[in-house]
Amino acid sequence: MSRTPQNIPRTQQAARLSLRLAGPLTGVGLALILPGTAYADPGGAVYLAANSxxxxxxxxxxxxxxxxxxxxxxxxxxxxxxxxxxxxxxxxxxxxxxxxxxxxxxxxxxxxxxxxxxxxxxxxxx
Missing domain, CATH: 1.20.58 (Methane Monooxygenase Hydroxylase; Chain G, domain 1)
Structure with a gap:
């Protein structure tokens, strides 16, 4: 009996589909979560706040x-x-x-x- 897409159980098909989608979705998720590039403020003096x-x-x-x-x-x-x-x-x-x-x-x-x-x-x- 050959393993054609019609012969594979639905749970295995769902597992394969989720594995195929896991990588791209993880990449998109990380791109949305991680912050973008931060640049330093070029101007202005920096004051240290020392408490009494x-x-x-x-x-x-x-x-x-x-x-x-x-x-x-x-x-x-x-x-x-x-x-x-x-x-x-x-x-x-x-x-x-x-x-x-x-x-x-x-x-x-x-x-x-x-x-x-x-x-x-x-x-x-x-």
Missing amino acids: LPVVIANLQAWIMGILAAIATLFLVLAGVYWATAGGDPSQVEKAKLALRNALIGYGLAVLAPILLQVIQGIVGS
Whole structure:
């Protein structure tokens, strides 16, 4: 039995057609998605925006508080997982308590970050 287009099942025909169209369609898609050529602005001076020290400290405060809160939340989730999967195992319960304590320390540091940065700002003198 020869394999003429009439003898090939429809699913195979559809697969072959999709393979034939995949390359050109991918090329067209990439051409539409990728940006065109960018040219530099030939004129005008470039000014660097340098923030004042209070602005830098405020930005630092926001970053520190966010990072500490994220790490504390991670430890809180780990404590919950350890506690839920302990199954009465004392070492797992102790591990959960340690993770919970670390989470509380992290949240405490996140709350105290503005005060610590105020102290640093006072020492630096701005």
